[in-house]
Amino acid sequence: MTAPAKRPIDLPSLAGDVRAGHRAALARAITLIESRRADHQTDARALVQELLPLTGRALRVGITGSPGVGKSTTIDALGIYLIERGHKIAVLAVDPSSARTGGSILGDKTRMARLSAEANAFIRPSPSSGTLGGVAAKTREAMLLCEAAGFDVVLVETVGVGQSETEVCDMTDFFLALMLPGAGDELQGIKKGLVELADMIAINKADGDNIARANQAAGEYRAALHILTPRSAHWQPPVMTYSAATGKGIAELWQAVLDHRAATTPSGEFDARRRAQQVKWMWTLLEDRWKAKLKSDPAIRAKVKQLEAAVADGKITPTLGADQIAEML
Ligand SMILES: Nc1nc2c(ncn2[C@@H]2O[C@H](COP(=O)(O)OP(=O)(O)OP(=O)(O)O)[C@@H](O)[C@H]2O)c(=O)[nH]1
Numbered sequence: 001m002t003a004p005a006k007r008p009i010d011l012p013s014l015a016g017d018v019r020a021g022h023r024a025a026l027a028r029a030i031t032l033i034e035s036r037r038a039d040h041q042t043d044a045r046a047l048v049q050e051l052l053p054l055t056g057r058a059l060r061v062g063i064t065g066s067p068g069v070g071k072s073t074t075i076d077a078l079g080i081y082l083i084e085r086g087h088k089i090a091v092l093a094v095d096p097s098s099a100r101t102g103g104s105i106l107g108d109k110t111r112m113a114r115l116s117a118e119a120n121a122f123i124r125p126s127p128s129s130g131t132l133g134g135v136a137a138k139t140r141e142a143m144l145l146c147e148a149a150g151f152d153v154v155l156v157e158t159v160g161v162g163q164s165e166t167e168v169c170d171m172t173d174f175f176l177a178l179m180l181p182g183a184g185d186e187l188q189g190i191k192k193g194l195v196e197l198a199d200m201i202a203i204n205k206a207d208g209d210n211i212a213r214a215n216q217a218a219g220e221y222r223a224a225l226h227i228l229t230p231r232s233a234h235w236q237p238p239v240m241t242y243s244a245a246t247g248k249g250i251a252e253l254w255q256a257v258l259d260h261r262a263a264t265t266p267s268g269e270f271d272a273r274r275r276a277q278q279v280k281w282m283w284t285l286l287e288d289r290w291k292a293k294l295k296s297d298p299a300i301r302a303k304v305k306q307l308e309a310a311v312a313d314g315k316i317t318p319t320l321g322a323d324q325i326a327e328m329l
């Protein structure tokens, strides 16, 4: 097998094409971010830094919920609703279990059939779980590139695997939790801590025979939310019902996102959330790097093994062990 030819990437022209809103260039730029090659990583950093002044202009909405709750169908309906109102929609995904097979891309595109046919929509499946630096970190940077390309609403879909709900909540302005009508589901959401993260709970599939059950579920969530202290002083997460299939309630769903921004902007809370997210992201990257160094540097690894043994045997205190590891870093 011969190594692929290393053709240098023309960064200024790629940056220009992203800025001009070319979807093919945007897709190429995201592929660059996701590449494991060291030279690509260097280029990707330069590209994101170059485009940074153009970022931050989209409304960022995270959408989570159990498999089959209707996330993709909701994004399709909401995306079309927004495009009809002049918006440009980027759809990203965080799925830590995704090995990114052709099948899942195809699956998502068929579930977002209407949206994927729109010129003003850009749909990108989750980075693969083998991605260097984590799936969520790549999605974050992809989001910045989408903003630079002029997409003014970014929808991030995640199925709650591992930390992915927290990670998506940490990169979005509004975190929407979708639920199903029916018993059992309610308490699950509360147990998982999902309800604490949500800026709104929306019960999907409130159509046909499901309407009464959806309303009942809504009542139960309202009661549950009532006993929780809201995360924000200016926003009490609402509970609503809707149907992604019929589109009934999609307008109200979007209105809630706008209401949230209007309610949290004057006090500075909206901006403060983003600022805090940026700083937290930096620390996460730093922690990842430290951990990677601990694992990859053979000299450090050997020393850490010795220290671990010494701590386990009670020869040195964990504090002293930590001091010595910190010194090596
Ligand atoms: N009746 C009804 N069915 C719906 C509605 N929304 C979605 N569905 C159906 O529910 C199934 C799952 O929908 P998806 O949108 O693929 O769900 P998802 O949450 O994206 O699923 P994953 O990506 O696999 O986690 C599909 O068969 C949809 O047609 C709705 O509002 N009403």
Ligand SMILES: [Mg+2]
Residues within 6 Å of the ligand: 071, 072, 073, 111, 157
């Ligand atoms: Mg889906």
